[in-house]
Amino acid sequence: MKRLRHLLEYVTALLGLFLLDRISLASSEKFAVRTADLWYFLHRSRRRIAIENIKRTKIASSDSEADRIARESFRHFGILAVEHLKAETVLTAGNWKDHVEMDVDPATMAILEEPGRGVLLLSAHFGNWEVAAHILSYIKPVTGITRDMNNPYTDRLMKERKPGNRYTLTPKHDANVGRLLSVLKKGEVLALLIDQHAAEHGMPVDFFGIPAATHRSPALLHLITRIPICFGYCLRKGPMSYKFVAIAPIIHKPTGNREYDVRTILGQLNHELEKAIRQNPEQYLWAHRRWKLPSPSVS
Numbered sequence: 001m002k003r004l005r006h007l008l009e010y011v012t013a014l015l016g017l018f019l020l021d022r023i024s025l026a027s028s029e030k031f032a033v034r035t036a037d038l039w040y041f042l043h044r045s046r047r048r049i050a051i052e053n054i055k056r057t058k059i060a061s062s063d064s065e066a067d068r069i070a071r072e073s074f075r076h077f078g079i080l081a082v083e084h085l086k087a088e089t090v091l092t093a094g095n096w097k098d099h100v101e102m103d104v105d106p107a108t109m110a111i112l113e114e115p116g117r118g119v120l121l122l123s124a125h126f127g128n129w130e131v132a133a134h135i136l137s138y139i140k141p142v143t144g145i146t147r148d149m150n151n152p153y154t155d156r157l158m159k160e161r162k163p164g165n166r167y168t169l170t171p172k173h174d175a176n177v178g179r180l181l182s183v184l185k186k187g188e189v190l191a192l193l194i195d196q197h198a199a200e201h202g203m204p205v206d207f208f209g210i211p212a213a214t215h216r217s218p219a220l221l222h223l224i225t226r227i228p229i230c231f232g233y234c235l236r237k238g239p240m241s242y243k244f245v246a247i248a249p250i251i252h253k254p255t256g257n258r259e260y261d262v263r264t265i266l267g268q269l270n271h272e273l274e275k276a277i278r279q280n281p282e283q284y285l286w287a288h289r290r291w292k293l294p295s296p297s298v299s
Contacts, residue, residue, distance in 0.1 A: 036078030072282035118184030125285035132234035
């Protein structure tokens with residue numbers, strides 16, 4: 001039964017991609033919004049997680065506002081998927097600057113443009129991180145970390161659709177310290193997402209005032225290599241129109257207390273992400289369980 005379900009999902013994905021390649025961007029985005037609305041209605045557990053997460057952060061002033069933000073978040077990620085799949089044909093080396101407004105700190109831009117210099121770029125499930133990597137690959141090669149999908153057929157299909165250019169993906173199970181360091185030593189961009197639940201290996205760090213298990217690796221890589229941390233994200237402004245934002249490089253001087261240093265760096269990153277989300281909460285992925293540690297109940 002599992003294999004049959006995987007095959008059915010694979011055929012459905014094939015059909016969806018076939019249609020996506022043959023209809024306009026406007027039509028495909030309308031379809032993505034309708035599909036997201038249906039998913040929001042049918043998937044009660046994900047809807048509940050999204051609304052509870054929003055209420056935990058106190059971004060919404062009412063239940064109806066939390067519901068609105070959650071619904072818009074679902075729609076945003078439906079459109080995100082469509083634009084990611086169309087990015088390779090729409091965004092090219094010759095025209096990508098026409099689609100992207102760059103709001104990057106000059107010191108960060110200098111690091112990105114310096115040949116042979118590795119870049120530790122940190123972002124989150126916010127805006128369109130896939131398009132962000134595609135855009136940055138026109139400046140410098142980018143390596144990201146990915147988790148294999150449960151369906152091996154669909155996983156292979158979607159990886160084949162990943163934008164090529166100079167953007168490569170490393171499976172999470174192969175992303176050891178040596179592999180990550182080699183990317184930086186080659187003078188490339190190592191792109192990591194900082195808002196995934198890190199389970200028992202993570203460090204509890206406040207995110208919207210609530211402890212969240214946070215991966216230590218970004219902070220450790222910075223402390224080991226002394227490569228500045230560049231925190232950035234790619235906001236969606238309209239159909240295939242974006243604003244890439246990156247703050248000044250984060251450089252932490254080691255104190256000799258490794259635990260303190262890691263916590264300080266991760267705390268600063270979470271703080272920067274909070275600020276960005278508060279300005280555009282509809283573009284954050286609220287439907288994943290970021291807070292699995294014990295936290296105050298939601299009223």
